[in-house]
Amino acid sequence: MKTQIQLLFVPILSVMIVSCSEPHFLKEETYRNQVIQDFEQKQQALPNGDLFAIFSNKDLTVSEREALMFLYAYMPIGDVTDYPGIYYLENFRLSERTRGEMPWGKVVPDKLYRHFVLPIRVNNENLDDSRKLFYGELKDRVKNLSMKEAILEVNHWCHEKVVYRPSDARTSSPLASVKTAYGRCGEESTFTVAALRAVGIPARQVYTPRWAHTDDNHAWVEAWADGQWYFFGACEPEAVLNLGWFNAPASRGMLMHTKVFGRYNGPEEIMLETPNYTEINVIDNYAPTAKALVTVTDTDGKPVVGVKVDFKVYNYAEFYTVATKYTDTNGQTSLTAGKGDMLVWASKDGQFGYSKLSFGKEDALVLALDKKEGEAYTLDLDIVPPVEGANLPEVTPEQRAANDLRLAKEDSIRNAYVGTMMTEERAKAALSTFKLNESEIDKMVKMLVASRGNYQTLIDFLKNAAGEGKEDLAIELLRVLSAKDWRDVSIEVLKDHYQNAPDPQKVSLGTSVEIINPRVANEMLTPYRNFLRNAIPQSDAETFVKDPTRLVEWCKKEIKIDNDLNSQRIPISPEGVWKARVADEKSRDIFFVAMARTLGIPAWIDEVTGKVQYVDMNPFMENGKQINLKEGRTLDVNFNASTPVQASTGLLYATYHPIPSLSDPKYYSHFTLSKYKDGTFRLLNYDEGDVDMGGGATWSNLLKKGIRLDAGYYMLVSGTRMASGAVLSQVSFFNVEPEKTTTVDLVMRESKDQVQVIGNFNSESLYHPIGTESGNNLTSERCGTVQGDTKEVISQSILQACGRGYFVVAVLGVGQEPTNHALRDIAALGSEFEKWGRKMVFLFPSEEQYKKFRPAEFQGLPSTIIYGIDIDNSIQKQIAESMKLSNQTILPMFIIADTFNRVVFVSQGYTIGLGEQLMKVIHGL
Structure with missing residues (x-):
């Protein structure tokens, strides 16, 4: 095989030498040589499957060969195995054409073009033909x-x-986002970067892995123009660049980064270099920063080389790693970050140590590897995030008005497309020709409505199944998919799994999900079953079904694990793993489950622990006797062990003494559990419920009842998020022993400070209630005009609306992500606000904004809400001025005040968990 690889290089290098007159894509000789070296190593690492066939094309120009070498040298394994070489060649040719046709083509430096225009992949999305x-x-x-x-x-x-x-x-592809007409921030930014690169503008996706002041993360876009990088919110156009709703939260960020394709040496701080990408730190573009030096020693105080150092931010009730570095020969590493608190965690060879580090207050930290597995204790940690200091560019009223008009027009364009999608009525009409019972119709209506622009794929699939009289099997297959799968699954995938999966009626388990479901984790769905059925020799298939441990052994023997070649852990398709026989551990696990399900063996990856498991339906031996089980036994697959085993487990309970503002702590919001492995703790991923809404794991349905966990060393993290963004956290380390019960305390720490008056608000302030007209029994006066409308409107004071006592006033930014989060947080606690009983006045900046509001998207909002229009933005201005907010345009704004004009709570902009923060204050009144 080595000889074949060397022969493959002969035509590549000879063409480069002979065709000296042809222009190079990689113009710097040193960098070109590095790419050739990395490309050769990639070929040597992936010798199977004829994955580099594109390079045998003798018609490739020098520039095309070098561009393809650059892409292949650094792309993750799945991009090599799952997409043909012609796909990358066509995209390069289109990029070159664009570079020649766009006026800035000659202005963009080669380095930026190479790293921020040419690469197709932005994040972990499916690749598609969006560029063309x-x-x-x-x-x-x-x-x-x-x-x-x-x-x-x-x-x-x-x-x-x-x-x-x-x-x-899971990140949808750019074209899937267009078909759906919506996406989360990671999908919006992936889509926008793809669009900018399509017209030859350097662009990159920027992430804050987690915010420090609130529980969430965010992604946006930076684009390069005329020598400078500018940022903006993806699909959220403003009148100028360097402006978005996230300016203020970004000023409180601890870290912003972007992953640059390939080897990159730009002006930014390099966080991490991998065989696929270079991670750079761009925090300096957004917030005041400070640099800190971390020295790691052993228990004798001697520096330790090669220690993994994780920098962690408290978020979603865990200490989440936002940056990873390794110590040098002096046992040191450093990081530039926002001026707030992080937890620094160092680990090597099973030893670990940790400490809080306050950037801006401490410029150095010495950390000893003095902790070991098994030590049980509890400690409190107070975490303080950076303070806000947003720097906003100037926008004139004329610019803002013109931009608002454009946004309204764009909304109408998008809504016209959305109007072509399935409604319940249209879905029922489309299904009327099928012989379905009422239950099946209800299921399919839900799927068709949720499928957005992909509804025809589902209808065509059902039509094909109906022709064979197997609608029930088709519906069952669709049912086990996710809502996002309904939006972007292809007919090829559905047909493959429908035709080649076992009939669920013949599955002896209580559910068929573990066999017929095409999805294993968060991978791209592919039609792998027919391929695997044909690829696996019949004798091997029979052996694997009879004894699944042989399938485990086959995977261990045949698939080489190389995590470095897939640094982002973007799943390789099962077919790609079969071809390459090289994979990262995650892709190997998905491949095993896909193989097992194709053969009819129930298998899955446990959502909580990440363990690969399967059900052995065959008789097995115990104490020398053959045992027959009707429903089999669940076994854990450990690819490092000789045989699958059933893990030893113990019971874990937690006591909790409720605090006034919190009767039932939620997983991810108030506490998390993590299991120790190899020097670090790995989060247990319990159900979080619906996105931004209620449901999911809580203390009462998890730890109060007791859960069975694998024996081992665990960490319990809890935290109370304060209105300022600070966190009162407690961390407990404990052991779960086999067949024993462990009880720990879940503590939600409280602030000793009582609710304080922090400002004033005039409760006689006027607003225009929604739906009021002249003649109503309300105070009437001229309240100004709304978009040129000179009709008389009715005003009402906050005091009139709310009566004596405390109340909530908010000014909303309709359709903006921060407002959407806030409303969902409040809806999740709707019953609690109902019990409080006081009024909540939610105001819109204009009547046009109110008309865009869709309350049906926020099911559960309390009935105590009164809606209105903020006349001339007077209340918004008053809150900003009296509370000394840095910018009066950032929405939403929330206050809790009383009729004595005292303000006891204020929140502006992007805040996750706002409902809980409001309730904490309310319970303290």
């Missing part, structure tokens, strides 16, 4: 604009196509 399609739509809109104007124009086009809505963690 997007260029066709955008080129005439931007070709006569400056680069900065073009960036703004592309983002307006993106807003025509996609708007924000939360969804699950």
Whole structure:
């Protein structure tokens, strides 16, 4: 095989030597040599499957060969196995064409073009043909604009196509987002970066892995124009660049980063270098920063080389790693971060140590590897995030008005497309020709409505199944998929799994999900069953079904694990793993489950622990006797052990003494559990419920009742998030022993400070109640005009609406992500606000904004809410001025005040868990 690889390089290098007159894509000789070396190593690491066949094309130019070598040298394994070489060649040719046609093509430096225009992949999305399609739509809109104007124009086009809505963690492809017409921030930014690159503008997705002041993360876009990087909210166009609703939260960030394709050496701080990408730190673009030096020693105080150092931010009730570095020969590493608190965790060879580090207050930390597995104790940690200091560019009233008009037009364009999607009525009509019972119709109506622009795929699939009289099997297959799968699954995938999966009626278990479901984890769904059925020799298939341990052994023997070649852990398709026989551990696990399900063996990856498991349906031996089980036994697959085993387990309970503001702590919001492995703790992923809504794991349905866990060393983290963003956390380390019961205390720490008056608000302030007209029994006066409307409107004071006592006043930004989060948080605690009984006045900046409001998207909002229009933005201005907010335009704004004009709570902008923060204050009144 080595000889074959060397022969493959001969034509590549000879063409480069002979064709000296042809232009190079990799113009710097040193960098070109590095790419050739990395490319050769990649070929050697992936010798199977003829994965580099594109390079045998003798018609490739030198530039094309070098560009393909650059892409193949650094792309993750799945991009090599799952997409043909011609796909990358066509995208390169299109990029070159774009570079020649766009006016900024000659302005963009080669380095930026190489790393931020040419690469197709942005995050972990499915790759598609968006570049060609997007260029066709955008080129005439931007070709006569400056680069900065073009960036703004592309983002307006993106807003025509996609708007924000939360969804699950799997990232849809750009074209799937267009078909769906919405996406979460990671999908919006992936889509927008793809659109910018399609017209030759360097662009990158920027992430704050987790916020420090609130429980969430966020992604947005940076684009390069005329020598400078600018940021903006994806699909959220503003009148100018460097402006978004997240300016203020970003100023409180601890870390912002981006993953740059390939080896990259730019002006930014390098966080991490991998065989696939270079992670850079761009926090300096957004917030005041400080640098800290971390020294790691052993228990004798001697520096330790090669220690893994994780920098962790408290978020979602866990200490989440936002950056990983390794100590040098002096036992040191450093990080530049926002001026707040992190937990620094060092680990090597089973030893670990940790400490809080306050950036901006401490410039150095010495950390000893003095902790070991098994030590039981509890400690309190107070975590303080950076303070807010947003720097906003100037926007004139004329610019803002013009931008608002464009946004309204773009909303109408997008809504016209959304109007073509399935409603319940249309879905029922489309299903009327099928012989379905009422229950099946109800299921399919739900799926068709949720499938958005992909509804025809589901109808066509059902039609094909109906022709064979197997509608029930088709519906069962669709039912086990996720809502996002309904939105982007292809007919090829559905047909493959429908035709090649075992009939669920013949599955002896209580559920068929573990066999017929195409999805294993968060991978791209592919039609792998027919391929695997044909690829696996019949004799091997029979052996694996009879004894699944042989399938485990086959995977251990045949699949080489190389995590470094897939640094982002983007899942390789099962077919790709079969071809390459090389995979990262995650892709290997998915492959095993796919193989097992194809053969009819129930298998899955446990959602909580991440363990690979299967059900052995065959008789087995115990104490020398053959045992027959009707429903089999669940076994854990450990690819490092000789045989699968049933893990030793123990019971864990937690006591909790409720505090006034919290009767039942929620997992991810108030506490988490993690299990120790190899020097670090890995989070247990219990159900979080619906996105941004209630449900999910809590103390009462988890730890109060007791849960069975694998024996081992665990960490319980709890935290109370204060209105300031600070956290009162408690961390407990304990052991779960086999067949024993362990009881721990779940403690939600409280602040000793009582509710304090922090400002004033005039309760006689006037607003325009929604739906009031002249003649109602309300105080009437001229309240100004709304968008040129000179009719008399009715005003009412906050005091009149709420009566004596405390109340909540809010000014909302309709359709903006921070407002959506706030409303969902309040809806999740709707019953608690109902019990409180006091009024909540939710105001809109204008009547136009009110007309865009869709309360049906926020089921559960309390009936105590009164809606209205903020006359001339007077209340918004008053809150901003009296509470000394840094910017009066950032929405939403929330206050709790009383009729004595005292304010006891204020929140502005992006805050996760706002409902709970409001209730904490309310319980303390």
